[in-house]
Amino acid sequence: MIRIFVTTAATCALGALPAAAQQTAQSDEVEIVGHVAPPTPLEPTDQRIGELQLPDGFDIRKFAEGLINPRMLAVADDGTVYVTRRSVGDVVMLRDEDGDGTADVQQTVASRPNMHGIAIDEQRMYLVTIQDVYRTEIQADGTLGPLERIIDDLPDAEQHPNRKVAVGPDGMLYISVDSTCNACGEENPENATLLRAEPDGSARTIFATGLRNTIGFDWHPETGELYGLDHGIDWLGDQELNVLQQVRKYGWPYVYDDGKPNPADEPPGGISMEEWARTSEEPVLMYTPHAAPMQMAFYQGGQLPAEYRGDAFAAMRGSWNRKPPSGYEVVRIRFQDGEPQAIEPFVTGFLVEQDGEVGQFARPAGLAVAADGALLVSDDSNGVIHRISHADGAEEDAPDAAMPPPPAADTSVPSPRYGFRIRARQRPLIRINAATPGERSLGP
Numbered sequence: 001m002i003r004i005f006v007t008t009a010a011t012c013a014l015g016a017l018p019a020a021a022q023q024t025a026q027s028d029e030v031e032i033v034g035h036v037a038p039p040t041p042l043e044p045t046d047q048r049i050g051e052l053q054l055p056d057g058f059d060i061r062k063f064a065e066g067l068i069n070p071r072m073l074a075v076a077d078d079g080t081v082y083v084t085r086r087s088v089g090d091v092v093m094l095r096d097e098d099g100d101g102t103a104d105v106q107q108t109v110a111s112r113p114n115m116h117g118i119a120i121d122e123q124r125m126y127l128v129t130i131q132d133v134y135r136t137e138i139q140a141d142g143t144l145g146p147l148e149r150i151i152d153d154l155p156d157a158e159q160h161p162n163r164k165v166a167v168g169p170d171g172m173l174y175i176s177v178d179s180t181c182n183a184c185g186e187e188n189p190e191n192a193t194l195l196r197a198e199p200d201g202s203a204r205t206i207f208a209t210g211l212r213n214t215i216g217f218d219w220h221p222e223t224g225e226l227y228g229l230d231h232g233i234d235w236l237g238d239q240e241l242n243v244l245q246q247v248r249k250y251g252w253p254y255v256y257d258d259g260k261p262n263p264a265d266e267p268p269g270g271i272s273m274e275e276w277a278r279t280s281e282e283p284v285l286m287y288t289p290h291a292a293p294m295q296m297a298f299y300q301g302g303q304l305p306a307e308y309r310g311d312a313f314a315a316m317r318g319s320w321n322r323k324p325p326s327g328y329e330v331v332r333i334r335f336q337d338g339e340p341q342a343i344e345p346f347v348t349g350f351l352v353e354q355d356g357e358v359g360q361f362a363r364p365a366g367l368a369v370a371a372d373g374a375l376l377v378s379d380d381s382n383g384v385i386h387r388i389s390h391a392d393g394a395e396e397d398a399p400d401a402a403m404p405p406p407p408a409a410d411t412s413v414p415s416p417r418y419g420f421r422i423r424a425r426q427r428p429l430i431r432i433n434a435a436t437p438g439e440r441s442l443g444p
Helices: 046-050 273-278
Strands: 002-007 029-034 058-064 070-075 081-085 090-095 105-111 117-121 124-128 133-137 148-151 164-167 173-177 193-197 205-209 216-219 226-230 239-244 285-287 293-298 312-316 329-336 339-347 351-354 357-360 364-369 375-379 384-390
Touching: 046 058, 070 117, 070 375, 070 384, 081 117, 081 364, 117 173, 124 164, 164 216, 216 293, 216 312, 226 293, 285 339, 312 375, 329 364
Parallel strands: 070 364, 117 164, 293 364
Antiparallel strands: 002 029, 058 384, 070 081, 081 090, 090 105, 117 124, 124 133, 133 148, 164 173, 173 193, 193 205, 216 226, 226 239, 239 285, 293 312, 312 329, 312 364, 329 339, 351 357, 364 375, 375 384
């Protein structure tokens, strides 16, 4: 167990790990308690996978294995599955040619150091490393054409190298650029943001700010609202589900959860905590601290029961600094009439107790909907991709996603090359209680 004492007047932010050199004054101290207690890695045997807990009628089994470090997933229109491997630095193509729910083909189709984010738009693929965005064409046999670098100057990563890219309903690229630190004042205004760019990488703008580590984001298939899961500040608060909107900021690094102040930092330029909170968006839902949300996807497939359509699923990679551990699961985000209602466990049991210690046999990272409507979930620590299906499937075909038209005008925040501005939305004053700290997980 680690006890950290910080003050509301502290000049240094909490780092990824507490250090003895972090000294604080003796006034207005807040105690934050954390545990560095990662579960022991275990082998993902068929027996352990067979003991996982899912809702009635669901089944989970291996789709592919031996992949070393499978991270983000994307599925082409023909059903070909692609997965990035950050530690290896490549993209692997997976194909189930005999339709038995298991990949028969594993082939490396692209290589670049720190390959992570991936998105497919018809026959075009986008890939992102730490500072570069590439696009390429998917060939008839599933392999990729030459990689064309369309962005080469994304900000430095440092603590958070996990860039994510997606193609929005407006045809634009959305790129998550995480913070360089746990909580600090970033020098580059593009850090801790969601960026937006043309499909050729031009006209890059800042779409939303104050996002420490939003790896998982997707658009609701009916309302078109963009939702993102953020890790937030280590040792403080819950995991957050945000509605991501243009020119809005989301609290980091000075406030967390519903406007609570980070006791280790103060906003710049004489801005008060109350003002920062008032001009920041609050999350629409929160989840267990340190669960570490990764890739998320809304469900519009036809394999799961109809009640799951319009809900979202997310991979929770799991904590390293919480006792008992949290995460190590797949969650369902329930929606009703287009509005988020709750985040609840969907697949659990990757955490097991063995010889008096807690172990884990999966750290879920990537999540995508397969062409047949099954869910695919990657385990980046054991080299496995799991396939989740339903015994009966859906009774009718899934409807086409009805996305609203793109906005008539781009009102996002220009990046530094075009000048930087924030236009805040006025909100009622948020009452802040600095004496009640929470917890927060490290973004993997």
